[in-house]
Amino acid sequence: MQLHKHDVVAKAASILDNYGIADLTMRRLARELDVTPGALYWHFASKQELLGAVADHVLAPACADQPAAGWRHRIEIVCRALRDALLSHTDGAELVSASVAAGRSEAMALILSQLGAAAVEAGMDPGQAALAARSIVYYVLGFTADEQSRLQWDAAGVDVPEPSPTENPSTRFAFGLQLLTYGIGAEIDAGARLR
Amino acid sequence: MQLHKHDVVAKAASILDNYGIADLTMRRLARELDVTPGALYWHFASKQELLGAVADHVLAPACADQPAAGWRHRIEIVCRALRDALLSHTDGAELVSASVAAGRSEAMALILSQLGAAAVEAGMDPGQAALAARSIVYYVLGFTADEQSRLQWDAAGVDVPEPSPTENPSTRFAFGLQLLTYGIGAEIDAGARLR
DNA sequence: ACCTGAACACCGTTCAAGT
DNA sequence: ACCTGAACACCGTTCAAGT
Numbered sequence: 001m002q003l004h005k006h007d008v009v010a011k012a013a014s015i016l017d018n019y020g021i022a023d024l025t026m027r028r029l030a031r032e033l034d035v036t037p038g039a040l041y042w043h044f045a046s047k048q049e050l051l052g053a054v055a056d057h058v059l060a061p062a063c064a065d066q067p068a069a070g071w072r073h074r075i076e077i078v079c080r081a082l083r084d085a086l087l088s089h090t091d092g093a094e095l096v097s098a099s100v101a102a103g104r105s106e107a108m109a110l111i112l113s114q115l116g117a118a119a120v121e122a123g124m125d126p127g128q129a130a131l132a133a134r135s136i137v138y139y140v141l142g143f144t145a146d147e148q149s150r151l152q153w154d155a156a157g158v159d160v161p162e163p164s165p166t167e168n169p170s171t172r173f174a175f176g177l178q179l180l181t182y183g184i185g186a187e188i189d190a191g192a193r194l195r
Numbered sequence: 196m197q198l199h200k201h202d203v204v205a206k207a208a209s210i211l212d213n214y215g216i217a218d219l220t221m222r223r224l225a226r227e228l229d230v231t232p233g234a235l236y237w238h239f240a241s242k243q244e245l246l247g248a249v250a251d252h253v254l255a256p257a258c259a260d261q262p263a264a265g266w267r268h269r270i271e272i273v274c275r276a277l278r279d280a281l282l283s284h285t286d287g288a289e290l291v292s293a294s295v296a297a298g299r300s301e302a303m304a305l306i307l308s309q310l311g312a313a314a315v316e317a318g319m320d321p322g323q324a325a326l327a328a329r330s331i332v333y334y335v336l337g338f339t340a341d342e343q344s345r346l347q348w349d350a351a352g353v354d355v356p357e358p359s360p361t362e363n364p365s366t367r368f369a370f371g372l373q374l375l376t377y378g379i380g381a382e383i384d385a386g387a388r389l390r
Numbered sequence: 391a392c393c394t395g396a397a398c399a400c401c402g403t404t405c406a407a408g409t
Numbered sequence: 410a411c412c413t414g415a416a417c418a419c420c421g422t423t424c425a426a427g428t
Binding site (some may be wrong): 025026041047 | 419420421422423424
């Protein structure tokens with residue numbers, strides 16, 4: 001049976017979920033697909049390109065059309081969807097961070113444009129809005145990667161103390177995000193006073 | 196001549212600067228130190244531990260005592276020092292991000308406490324302040340990793356378009372950081388209104 | 391067009407044995 | 410105490426040759 005990109009990405013995602021990113025190697029992936037490592041290079045130019053495809057697969061659920069709402073709420077919805085998507089796969093945040101840092105991920109470009117559009121609606125000019133969108137993504141990726149690595153230490157029996165154990169991760173996530181949306185509001189107010 | 200931790204870290208930093216993080220391998224490091232790979236494992240338990248030490252070396256200049264100033268200015272000073280430290284070594288942001296995500300970096304803990312102290316001075320309670328500090332670090336690491344990877348594509352001849360080419364990276368960095376400091380101010384105001 | 395076989399040039403880590 | 414030698418169990422990538 002012929003190998004298709006989709007099958008390769010799906011199998012890669014299953015290795016990711018069951019064994020983590022360290023075990024997601026070209027040779028192992030080939031073995032589980034009952035194929036020779038070289039076969040993968042007919043479909044993908046490099047491991048980096050393959051990981052990019054897996055990243056887009058992970059991000060797909062966060063790319064669904066968002067319901068109409070005020071800019072602040074839209075940002076919260078996109079960011080929650082992004083975090084949920086990352087958390088739903090082992091090492092999801094690490095994988096996506098690496099793919100975003102390296103070659104561009106199409107899915108992340110879409111998410112950035114959704115966040116940017118919300119910032120424009122809030123009253124920012126396009127340049128500021130693009131930067132605000134990127135800042136938000138840095139926060140979500142950083143927070144979630146951190147959260148996910150703590151989860152893994154936890155599962156391994158090592159318990160690392162949470163900085164503030166009173167609130168759960170979702171509440172803490174929302175609080176940090178609020179800092180950024182408040183900042184966007186304040187930035188616009190400050191800009192308006194100068195005009 | 197005997198091998199000391201300090202020499203190992205220094206040579207690792209020089210490989211990093213001259214060839215990048217991909218070439219910073221245990222075998223290569225051993226070769227350049229005229230030593231066998233096994234020798235490194237007498238001084239460091241693992242590659243991860245060694246990279247952590249290199250990360251602390253990179254972060255050292257950002258750990259100098261900061262002059263007294265208002266909280267907002269203190270945050271800006273720490274963050275500029277952090278970005279400068281990361282930019283002063285090839286792949287500095289990537290290295291530090293990985294080390295921070297994995298085992299704890301002592302230097303980063305110090306930076307987090309400096310940022311947290313500033314947020315407390317601004318009027319946050321310690322739990323909120325710790326989270327605000329982490330959010331700021333996520334931003335600095337994300338922004339700088341992005342900036343540094345663009346620099347590398349640039350140096351390689353590929354030119355990737357900047358989202359908003361009018362302003363230089365330092366100005367853009369300051370703008371994104373301002374979003375967070377404005378957010379801290381707004382958060383405190385919002386909290387005060389509830390009391 | 392799609393894949394195998396086999397090679398190339400590497401990795402991190404361990405550990406008995408040497409000095 | 411500190412390091413070598415040698416091995417173990419892997420990597421990503423390429424490419425002539427097969428079907």
